[in-house]
Structures are given as structure tokens and as C-alpha cells.
Amino acid sequence: MKKIKKLLILFVLTFGVFAPKVFAANYNYDLEAVRLYNLGLEQYRKGAYTAAIDYFRSAINIQNDFYDAYYNMAVVYDYIGDMNSAVAALEILLKQVPEDFAANYKLGQIYLKKGNFEKAAELLEKIPPTAQEFHKAQNLLNRIALENKIKKEENPTEIAAKVVPSVKSITGIKTPSGIAEDSSGNIFVASYGDNAIFKVMPNNIHQLYARNSLISGPIGIAFDSNDNMYVANYNKNNVLKIDKVGNVSIFIEHSNKPYCIFVKDNTLYVGEQGSNIIVVRKL
Numbered sequence: 001m002k003k004i005k006k007l008l009i010l011f012v013l014t015f016g017v018f019a020p021k022v023f024a025a026n027y028n029y030d031l032e033a034v035r036l037y038n039l040g041l042e043q044y045r046k047g048a049y050t051a052a053i054d055y056f057r058s059a060i061n062i063q064n065d066f067y068d069a070y071y072n073m074a075v076v077y078d079y080i081g082d083m084n085s086a087v088a089a090l091e092i093l094l095k096q097v098p099e100d101f102a103a104n105y106k107l108g109q110i111y112l113k114k115g116n117f118e119k120a121a122e123l124l125e126k127i128p129p130t131a132q133e134f135h136k137a138q139n140l141l142n143r144i145a146l147e148n149k150i151k152k153e154e155n156p157t158e159i160a161a162k163v164v165p166s167v168k169s170i171t172g173i174k175t176p177s178g179i180a181e182d183s184s185g186n187i188f189v190a191s192y193g194d195n196a197i198f199k200v201m202p203n204n205i206h207q208l209y210a211r212n213s214l215i216s217g218p219i220g221i222a223f224d225s226n227d228n229m230y231v232a233n234y235n236k237n238n239v240l241k242i243d244k245v246g247n248v249s250i251f252i253e254h255s256n257k258p259y260c261i262f263v264k265d266n267t268l269y270v271g272e273q274g275s276n277i278i279v280v281r282k283l
Contacts, residue, residue: 033062037069044072047212049080050246067097074106081198081207083110101126105133108140117144170204178221178261180229190218190231197221197231197242212248214240220261220271224283230268232258239270255279 040055056073059066070093077086090107093100108123121144124137131137174193181187187200188209196211197218210229217235224230230251231240239252239261252258257274263283270279 029066030063033059033066033069036062037066037072040069040072044076047210047248048246049076049208052076054245065096067093067100071100071103071106074103078106078110079208081205083114086110087114101128101131101133105137105140108137112140112144117148120144168204170200170206173198173206177219178232180221180223182223182227182229183225184227188221188229190221192217192219192234197229210242210246210248214248214250219259222261222263222268224263224266224268230261230263232261232270234258234273237274239268252279252281 036055036059040052043052053076056069059069070089074086074089090103093103104123108120111120124141127133127137173191176189177192178190189198195215197209198206199209200206218231219234220232222230227244229242233240238250239255241251242248256272258270259273260271262269266283268281
């Protein structure tokens with residue numbers, strides 16, 4: 001899990017109910033914004049990433065100079081694979097606080113993942129030797145220099161000769177095992193190997209949708225008419241429900257090696273590989 005700033009929540013836990021007033025007085029943070037920020041941290045720890053983003057954004061809507069909320073929102077966006085939204089949050093933060101070198105480093109890191117070496121290097125070179133992130137930034141700059149060298153040494157004729165396959169592929173999802181579509185036409189993929197559910201964007205880029213301690217060996221997935229997802233949770237012998245905001249709960253507690261799953265007319269069908277039966281349950 002990515003590193004996230006937790007200063008406010010630590011203050012609250014350490015100093016009790018009087019902490020928000022002390023913090024707000026010293027740092028001019030609105031108390032309601034602090035409360036929403038802390039709820040965002042709590043949702044992040046639970047693996048409810050969409051809810052965490054919503055809370056961070058709500059804190060920013062109350063107080064638009066809530067720098068840690070911008071940073072943490074960017075961290076969560078990056079973690080679920082939405083790099084463009086992460087970039088947008090960090091760029092807003094750096095316009096307000098150009099000397100936030102943690103944000104500089106994070107943004108450089110994301111641009112490097114996006115393949116924009118020039119922009120990544122520009123950001124990383126701004127980090128001074130006195131900053132905590134300096135040595136990490138230098139490591140990334142060395143990596144960028146090496147990548148640029150390899151690109152220059154590639155033979156252009158060999159590049160031109162490469163055959164572009166007619167079939168497109170979506171890569172990076174470990175052991176894809178189930179595919180389903182919600183009512184808006186969004187595609188979701190269960191990853192048995194990653195114990196996670198991914199959302200596939202229209203450009204075929206995927207982002208993390210759900211990863212939780214309850215999810216273990218997901219195979220079949222399906223949606224009901226309210227866009228609740230049901231997951232055949234093979235390794236834990238149960239069926240999970242994931243609501244529209246990413247909250248995960250156990251829907252069927254005992255299911256013998258659930259494999260395929262299907263929803264029709266407000267009825268859930270679960271194929272149990274372990275017992276060779278199909279469980280039928282009204283939703």
C-alpha cells in the first residue's frame with residue numbers, strides 16, 4: 001500500500017477530543033474539513049478507495065488549501081491506477097505550495113510511469129539536497145538517464161519492422177478469472193492472483209476497483225440491477241457483495257468452492273464446483 005500522510009489522524013488519536021481545536025488553531029484547518037479528512041484516512045485503511053477519495057474531496061471543498069487532502073487523494077488515485085486524476089490533484093497542490101517536495105517527487109514518479117521522462121526529470125531536478133526525498137529523486141533521475149540511453153541506441157529500422165498485432169490485449173491483471181459489465185457499460189475483471197477486482201477504462205487502461213482482506217481467489221463476478229457486484233470468492237468458500245461505493249461484505253457465508261456466478265430477474269445463481277450444484281437465491 002502506498003505511503004499516505006496521516007498527521008491529522010495521529011493528532012486526534014494522541015490528544016483526544018481536544019486535538020482538533022488545537023490543530024485548527026495552529027494550522028487554520030476547518031474542524032469539519034479535518035473530520036472528513038480523517039474519515040478519508042479510515043476508509044483508505046479499510047480498502048474503500050472510492051469512499052476515501054470522496055471524503056478527501058469533501059474536505060477540500062470546505063477548505064481549498066487543505067494540502068494533505070490533495071496529496072492523499074493523489075496517492076489513492078495513483079494506487080487504483082487513475083494516474084491522470086492523481087496528476088491533476090498534485091498539480092493543484094504544487095501551484096499552492098511549490099516547495100512541497102514530497103508532492104514534487106510523487107508527481108515525478110507518476111510522470112515516469114506514464115512514460116513522460118522529460119516532465120518527470122523536470123520535477124525531480126527541483127528537489128534540493130536538503131529535502132528528504134533528494135536521494136530517491138536522484139535514483140529516479142539515474143533511471144531516466146538509462147532509459148533515454150537505451151532509446152537512443154535502438155535501431156530505427158528494427159522499430160519500423162515490428163508487426164502490430166491485430167488483436168489488442170489488456171495486460172497487468174494477474175490471473176484474470178471473471179468479467180462482467182455494469183449498467184453504465186463499464187467492464188470489470190476479477191483477478192484471482194491479485195485477490196482484487198479491476199475496472200477497465202474505455203482506453204483499455206485498468207484501475208483497481210476493490211481489494212480487501214475478505215477477497216481471496218475471486219473467480220466469477222456479476223451485477224444486479226442496482227450495480228451491486230457479487231463475487232464468487234473461491235478460496236474462502238463464500239460469495240461477496242460489493243456495493244457501488246466499494247464496500248465489501250459477505251453475502252452468502254457458506255458456498256462450496258463457488259466458481260461461476262450469474263444474476264437475472266433479481267435472482268443470483270452460483271455454480272459450486274465443490275458440491276456440483278447451482279445455488280439459487282433471491283436478491
